[in-house]
Amino acid sequence: MKSIIKRKDQKLLLQHLEKMHPYDIAEEVKGLSEEEKDLFYSLLSEEEIARIIAFMEPEEAADVIDDFDFERQKNIMDTLELDDAADIIVHMDNEEELIHALENEEHISKVLDYDDQEVGAHMSDSFISLNLGMDIKAATKKVIKEAGEVSINNHIFIVDEEKKFKGIVELRDLVKTKAPAYIDDIIKLSPHVLSNDNVEEAIHKMKDYSLYEMPVLNKELELIGILTIDDAIDIYHEESVDDFEKLSALPDTKTKGIVKSALKRLPWLVLLLALSLPIAIVTTRFEEVITTVAVLAIFQPLILDAGGDVASQTLAVTLRILSKKDSKKALKNGGKEILAGLINGIALGLVAGVVSFIIAKVLKVEQPLNVSLVVFISLALTVAIGPIFGLFIPLILKKMKIDPAVASSPFITTLIDITSVIIYFGCATLLLGVF
Template identity: 45%
Template sequence: MLKKLIDEQASVKEIEKAIEDVHGYDLVQMFEELNDEEQKFILDNLSPERLADVLSYLDLDDAVEIFKELSIDEQKEVVDELEPDDAADIINELEDVEKTELIEQLDEKEDLIALMKYDENEAGSYMNSDVFTVHVEDDIKVATKKLIKEAPNYESIKTIFVIDESSKYLGQVPLKKLIRAKHPSLIKDIYEIEPTFKDHDKVDDLVKHMKHYGGYDIAIVNDENTLLGAITTDDILDIFKDEALEDFEKLTMLPDTDIEENVLKSAIHRLPWLIFLLFLSIPLAFLTSNFEEILSTVVILALFQPLILDTGGNVASQTLAVTLISFTNKEGASYKNGIKEIITGLISGLAMGILGFVATYIFASALSFESPLLMGLVIGLSLTLTIIISPVIGFMIPVFIKSIKKDPAVASGPFITTLIDIFSILIYFGLATLILGGLVHV
């Protein structure tokens, strides 16, 4: 619609009227269809309120880029329209000088400054400090009138937070329950007690809590139980997205997934991890060199080496994924899960070992290898032992990392796969030396 209006050379007033009731997300979708010149035209003519809508739904980097182009007065007007948590995210991305200059211009900056001090993995960094509150002794009618009068000033009013005279959090009242309440009743007669989180609690714990207890706005309090703000279900969706992206990056040993980053920066960011994985693979070269004699004599062993290595890595990665998923459950990953994975590996190992034995026997016979039966035995046993060991490693490593209070996602796929490769090489060439060594006079 926006593109069409610009193509038809609609006036600014016509465009303003057309997008007046368009949701912020839909407006961003229309905005992203425009070229740079058209985007600048729209941005120059948006009201501070609508511009704040656009910035809150854009990716943070894009929002900051647009925000930096505004004058200090325009930035102040937009910040006044943004939700405090969104404003804090954008301002935190500015240079120190720009940040200081803007904050000095703001009228109400205490809440904003407080939000900016939180670490990005703390609950306080995601909370909205603008929440609707009522006093525990308020009459239902008084609370309802207050809600009707002040509702336009809040992002969400589906949850009413209950406090005492000292602003201590006591509970909350769903909007539906307040509307249905009959006079004469007091807030203290209808409020519900829900779990809260401290402002410095880890976001991971909050996500796990929401998964088990369902969607409701979570009150965020300090150590004295004073209500500081709330995290809404919309915020929770953002947290889920951020956490999922972060875990994926850790699993693949990616430093970031910024698709807008230029090629050189992206290469520089990834290079340290690639070098780390390179050094991690050096033991494989040393191990393989120790079996040089058997490998040079029984060349066919090299043909099956990728099969052994890949199969073990695949099994370990599957177990790692199951273990990480189990950590999100209320009871976490138990040794019962580990035993189940090991038994699964045992069954899979036996089945794959038999298949590997048969396939290798047929293949070695077709190549007229001197002893296809012994070659099949090497491959079959190697597959069986590798697949049995792989789930043990895939389970124990993330459990150990979790036990030392670290993120188990750092037990990344490449890391575990390399570790499995080392064990697989030892098993494969060790068995080959043991079984085929006498045959070839090694």
């Protein structure tokens, strides 16, 4: 490609690009020098450029067109699909000015008004809609006329006179049905989402219904856009990386460079370190029992680990439900989690109690029975309390309008450590008779 660009052979370049997928073109352009890039874009039409930059990261795409003159920027933006244009335009230097100049200014500023978590921010305006009552022939004609302007259409979306969404018609049914017939004869009910719905919930709905295109409606139930499966795959991919990062208090896995990445992860670690200081302070309250029965220290990791484990299990389950459904469902589910914790608490407590009795005997500790009783009771209590943390912390965060996923397992684990320490040494103080 480099040699073609150098020769400024526009015809040959277009021929070369015609057989390539825009994603591959975008990847190849990355390897060009700045000078070659400029030359490359100068040889392409606005449509061609729009096709290619739609497959770049929005920041990169904005970089490309920032250098163009205003007219060219405007034309490219008008060619792009709505959601792509909205993604790119926020990264441009002359965002405001450009938005006002666009043909679909109104639409694009609407898309920009949505929060990134809402479906509206990701919807495309590239679809065909037909009215109820249309006969098949007229419908087919209209589809053929409009087909060139939209990129994807398995489905044609059907609305009534008031623009309210009524259902879908599959293109194949339209083609296969012989006239005389009406749209109403081949219309199918279709699930839909509202533009303010959570996008992850919408994607799960697409999965459940195996949809390639999910109709997006406004509050008046008018059809205003569609969520396409390729966007859904992209968004879900990012969300799943996010989940991993949050679950392990990792800020960002994409950063390059050792020092930079280390600095990004450090604040979380420092925060967690600071959070674990109160544990040390609380521990000093139990100095008496600890100095008398030093062996307590060796069972402490056991109690803390178990509490952290069950809490993060409930947390994972609760977060998953919250990402799809509402708090009520999570609360109902949480009841089961707490009961499960109680059952496991008693089971694990029994095992640990028996084994710790044997260990205490072997080590010739004083009052071995009471030491194992302390282990039993505090393990049972900690495991039973763990789910309560795992359930209520994300719920409270959600109530406070904070992303509940902030409560990653490291946080929950650190919080529950304090409770566990109090339970463990509190129990020990009571049972081992040191006052």
